Amino acid sequence: MIEGVKQQKWWGWGEDGKSYSHHDKPKFAPFVKKMVGVDITAAVPPSPRFDDLEVPASQLGEGLRGELVAILGEEFVQTDDETRVVHAFGKGVRDLMRVRAGQLGRLPDVVLYPGSQAEVERLVDAVIAADGVLIPFGGGSNIVAALEAEPGETRQVVSVNLGRLSRVLEIDESSGLAHIQAGVFGPDMEDQLNAQGWTLGHHPDSFVWSTLGGWIATRSSGMQSDKYGDIADIVRGLTMVMPGQVLTLRPLPSSSSGPSVREMVLGSEGRLGIITSAWVNVHRLPEVRELQSYFFATYEDGLKACEQIMASDAAPMMARVSDAVETQYIMANGKKSSRIGSLSSKAIQKIMEAKGWDLEKIAMSFVGFEGSPTHVRYEKGLVSRIVKANGGISVGKGPGTLYDQKKYDTPYIRDFMLDRGLICDVSETTTPWAYAEQIHTNTVARFQKAMDEIGVRGVVFCHLSHSYHSGACQYFTFAIADDSENQMATYDVAKRVIQQSFMDNHGTVSHHHGVGEEHSPWMDQDISPAGVFIQRKLFDGVDPGHHLNPGKIIHEGRPGISSNSQDA
Incomplete structure (x- = not known):
């Protein structure tokens, strides 16, 4: 490991020694048993041992190695087995299983x-001159292969870890812009900005283990995008090292300079070069930050409320609503209640029952507010009226505060579930508001039908996570109880049916996870064959030798089976 550069554990998410635990969550084991029939309290095998792996030897030639050492120094040219394995994969479920x-x-x-910057330029030219392959690496949190x-x-094959490029270089206070190196992790970047009274406001689920460059390369979105925008809105300029040249885009608020080169780089996943820094919008830290919690009788009521909030004068930083099963999942993850908390929950339950709600169908919502005290009060009033108009009730700040504290711990649960023979993954999409209810209903139904047909217990649930004027992102989580030798094939069935449902119900392949290899088989349905033709011509034109992360976004795969699958 390199001092100052964080590295995830080789076999799972995050840092060694940190994991998900159900022992302080008495409702979680019964929830899992009810949904997929698995007893998570049973003994599990120990964590995998790196020494048990058969790691293929490095094929780095002495000639290229010598050039790279001359550019970077011996310390920063790593060929040990564990470092190579860590950098070979993202953290998708298929990656973890393999x-x-x-x-x-x-x-x-x-x-x-x-x-x-100069070292990146030199190493790119050296690797391409040696006919090598370059793969940029940020935090390793990617889940789309x-x-x-x-x-x-x-x-x-050369992996380029940008973790040493981790500084906020400059803040233009007059323009509200910051120039930041691409390898900075989310928390480190916010610490540097906060110290000077600023924030980027971009907080994806992977915040702790992802970088600015990775966000740009995948068109990331954060939990607070309703206020701050997606990364495509936040990034105003950037620098990218290409073969033999450097792309420099100045931080302009807008321009009419032909087809947008900035947009071509956003979401390019290393196919065009290595992003080294970016100019981004930053904002002064808000005086007040609050997450309010609400319940609706049904998910459909919550969807309608979110649509109306986006059409109103309210501009919350976040409007999230979970469907019935995800609401049960959230509540099952709660710790053992105190006496006061227990009494409060019982009081809320009585209110719901008095309103005639089916407690198996209720939907939980979090809405976040930021700004001056006056502004926050005004927005809360607007949202409160919309919630009431849709039959919802407010339950205050408690649940939202707990969610805010634990929001970055969720990815650890995938390792916990894999240990117990449960395959858990996520897929997200966007649709216009007109199809928001349809895509949810049909995707859930298709998943359950597919699981029934192959005789495997599974569950899928969803939340609306990001809202826009014309539509919203819905984020689906699914779990499958299969620890057999066929689990990869079972996973492929589930992933395939969900992604195809997106295509058949006015959705897109992904809202913010990117394409990689996992989603590329659906690209011709998403952007049309002509769109794929344009992308292919772009990549081939910039990189005719296919040195820059080849096979991503555009590759010859079949739905649900990436080219790196076990049976491909």
Whole structure:
């Protein structure tokens, strides 16, 4: 490991020694048993041992190695087995299943840690001159198979970890812009900005283990995007190292300079070059920040309320509503209640029963507010009236505060579930408001039908996570009880049916996770064959030798099976 550069554990999410626990959540085990029939309290095998892996040797040649050491120094040219395995995968469920099983695929031959713009420029030219493959690496949190070399790649594969490029370089206070290096992790960036009274306001679920460059490369979105915008709105300019040249886009508020090159870079997943820094919108820290919690009789009522909130004068930083099953999941993850909390819950339950609500169908919502005290009071009043008009009730700040404190811990639950034979994953999409209810209803129904047909217990649930003038993102989570030798095939069935439902119900392949290899088989349905043609021409034109993360976004796959799948 390189001092000052964080690294996740090789077999799962986050840092060693930190994991999900159900022991202080008495309702969680019964919830899982009810939904998928698995007893999570049973004994599980110990964590995998790295020493049990058979790691293929590095294929880095002495010639290229010598050049890279001359550019970076010996310390920042790493070829040890664990570093190479960590950088070979993202943290998608398919990645985790394969690495745990020792199916390592084509590992990088070397991991580089450049410390300056000039070093990135030199190493890019050196690798391409040696006919190597370059894969940019941020925090390793990617879940769409965007970090692994293609199977059978015979050229030298180089992973470029940008973790040493982690500084806020400049803040233009007059313009509300900051120039920030691409390798900075979310918390480190916010600490630097907050110290000077500023915030980016971008908080994806992966915030702790993802970087500014990774957000840009995948068109990321954060929990507070309703106020601050997606990363595509936040990034105003950037620098990207390309073969033999450097792209520099100045931080302009808008321009009419032909087809937007900035937009071409956003979401390009390393296919066009290595992003080294960006100019981004920043905002003064708000005086007040509040998350209010609400309940609705049904998810459909919550969807209508969110649509009306977006059409109103209210502009909350976040408007989120969970469907019935996800609401049960959230409540099952609550810790053992205090006497006061228990009495409060019983009082709310009585109110719901008095209103004639079916407690199996209720939907929980969180709405976030930021700004001056006067502004927050005004927005809360507007939202309160909309909630009441849709039959909802307010339950105050308590649940929202707990959610805010634990929001970055959720990814750890996937490792916990895999240990117990449960495959858990997520897929997200956007639709116009007119189809928001339809895509939810049909996706849930198709998933359950598919699981019934193959005889596997599974559950899917959803929340609306990001809202816009014309529509919203809905974020689906699914869990499948299958610890058999066929679990990869079972996973493919589930992933395929969900993604195809998105296509058939006016959705997109992804709202903010990106394309990688996992979602590329649906691209011709999403952007039309002509759109795929344009993207292919762009990538081939910039990188005719296919040195820059080849096989991502555009590749020849079939729905539900990436080119790196076990049976591909």
